[in-house]
Amino acid sequence: MYDIFMQSIAQDIKNNTYKRIYLLYGPEDYLRLQYRDKLKNALAPGGDSMNYTYHEGKGLDISDVLYTADTMPFMAEYRLIVLENCELNKDAEEKFVEYIPSIPDTTVIVMVQAEVDKRKKLFKAIQKHGKCVEFEVQTADTLKRWIMSKIKGENKKITERTIDIFLDRVGSDMANISTELEKLFSYTQGRDIITEEDVEAVSTVTLNYKVFDLIDRMSLKKTGEAVQMYRELLSMKESPFGVLALIARQFNLMLQISELMNEGLSEKTIESKMGMSGWVLGKYKPKIKLYKRSRMRYIIKRCAETDEAIKKGDMEASAAVELLIIEAGSDNIQ
Numbered sequence: 453m454y455d456i457f458m459q460s461i462a463q464d465i466k467n468n469t470y471k472r473i474y475l476l477y478g479p480e481d482y483l484r485l486q487y488r489d490k491l492k493n494a495l496a497p498g499g500d501s502m503n504y505t506y507h508e509g510k511g512l513d514i515s516d517v518l519y520t521a522d523t524m525p526f527m528a529e530y531r532l533i534v535l536e537n538c539e540l541n542k543d544a545e546e547k548f549v550e551y552i553p554s555i556p557d558t559t560v561i562v563m564v565q566a567e568v569d570k571r572k573k574l575f576k577a578i579q580k581h582g583k584c585v586e587f588e589v590q591t592a593d594t595l596k597r598w599i600m601s602k603i604k605g606e607n608k609k610i611t612e613r614t615i616d617i618f619l620d621r622v623g624s625d626m627a628n629i630s631t632e633l634e635k636l637f638s639y640t641q642g643r644d645i646i647t648e649e650d651v652e653a654v655s656t657v658t659l660n661y662k663v664f665d666l667i668d669r670m671s672l673k674k675t676g677e678a679v680q681m682y683r684e685l686l687s688m689k690e691s692p693f694g695v696l697a698l699i700a701r702q703f704n705l706m707l708q709i710s711e712l713m714n715e716g717l718s719e720k721t722i723e724s725k726m727g728m729s730g731w732v733l734g735k736y737k738p739k740i741k742l743y744k745r746s747r748m749r750y751i752i753k754r755c756a757e758t759d760e761a762i763k764k765g766d767m768e769a770s771a772a773v774e775l776l777i778i779e780a781g782s783d784n785i786q
Contacts, residue, residue, distance in 0.1 A: 458585060461487055465494045470530065472555035473582035475575070477565045480587040482626035487585065488534065488564050495532040495560055503528045508536045514544035518551050521559045529558070536564040545574050552577045589624055592729055599629065603646065606637050610646040616731035618651045623658040632656065659690055663698040664735075666777070671742040675781035682777055692769040693762070696776070700755035707748040709733065710740045751780045 464470050474491065476484050496504035503525045507517065517533060525531040540548060555561060561582075568575055578584055590598070596615050603610050622632045632655050639654045640646050662685060669678035685695060705726070712722045723733055758776045761767045767775075 458483070458487065458587075460583065461490065461585060464583075465490060468494075468529075470495070470560045471582040472557070472559065473552060473561040473563070473578050475563045475565065475568065475578045475582065475584040476587065477563075477568045477584070478587035479566065480589055480626060481566070482630065483587040483590075484564060484566075487587070488536070488562060491560070491562050492532060492534065495530045496528075500528060502526045503531045505531075505533045506536070507534070507538055510539050512538045512540060512544065514540065514547050517561075518547070521551075521555060521561060524556075525558050531559045533559065533561045534564065535561065537566065538563075540574070545572070549573045549577045552581050555581075590626065591727055592619065592624075592732075595619060595624060595626070595629065596729075598626070599633065602630075602633055608637070608640065608644050608646055612729075613731055614646060614648050614651060616729045617648055618655060619729075620732055620735070621651065621655045621657045621661050623660055628658075659685070659694060660698055660701075663695060664702060666695075667699065667702050668739065670777060670781035671739045673781055675778055678777050678781050679774060682774060686770055692773045693759075696755060696759060696762075696773050699773075699776070699780075700752055700759075703748050703751050703755070706736055706740050706743065707745060707752065709736050710743075710745050710748065713740070714745075754779065 461474070476487055478484060492504070505517075505520050512535070517535070521531070521533055523531065563578070570576075575584065596612070596619070599615055599618070600610070618632070618636075619629075622628055635654045636646055636650060640650055662681070666678050666681045666685075669675070669681060682695065686692065709722060709726060712725060717725075719730060719733060723730055726733065754776055758767070758772050762769045762772050
């Protein structure tokens with residue numbers, strides 16, 4: 453659905469016919485900010501500071517925003533107001549909700565938020581009188597198509613397997629992917645083929661990738677190596693909470709895949725249900741064979757208990773996660 457709405461923004465820009473207010477929200481920063489900038493470039497071209505107003509963060513004076521919105525644009529068709537990650541108190545939100553139906557035809561307000569509460573009157577008012585567009589984390593298939601289009605734009609070639617390896621290393625954040633692709637393009641300058649060796653040489657791996665390797669050591673009962681990897685992550689200023697959350701996530705994924713395999717589903721069906729490529733699924737399968745489902749459930753339970761103990765102050769965070777890694781990699785769990 454959000455693809456349709458993104459296309460509708462592009463159509464608004466093409467036709468020069470705009471809603472009075474837009475809400476761009478969701479976890480995919482790259483797309484959210486890209487469409488913010490598309491609207492800005494269309495409505496306030498050439499750095500038009502006379503008809504463009506930007507507000508960010510706390511301390512927003514909603515009365516000032518509404519006064520600006522009621523002001524006719526100067527020698528231009530539209531006045532643009534961008535409100536990015538602004539916090540409104542209850543009174544300001546009520547005043548804004550009441551104002552939205554009367555936004556002048558010469559004003560466009562663009563709200564940009566990482567998170568929204570769809571139950572609130574403000575969201576419903578924008579939905580009724582404007583356009584709400586959610587930018588979700590993209591699926592693996594969508595990311596692959598996007599990456600391939602960028603690679604073709606550089607007149608280069610890459611195999612699907614190499615794209616899988618690339619995504620596995622750099623994650624699904626589109627801004628990070630874009631940065632890592634630029635590194636690849638520079639590294640392979642003068643060559644038209646991007647290889648697996650190129651990806652491994654220059655791409656910066658995410659914390660998720662590193663935790664996957666840590667779990668690999670745990671599954672092989674190489675507890676000492678797992679602990680050493682964890683301590684290296686801490687020395688790189690990674691948060692124990694972040695590591696713990698990813699350990700829990702990885703074991704949840706392993707458990708889900710194991711249960712689907714136990715149902716006798718085909719690999720293609722599992723790939724579809726899990727939203728992952730065959731190459732990534734292939735990485736999980738050897739680990740799954742080393743863990744009984746009861747053991748995976750126990751580790752997931754211990755992750756939740758460790759998180760609770762840390763938050764209650766019963767255990768120090770870094771030590772608590774290290775103890776969990778030792779326990780999860782031991783032979784005592786059945």
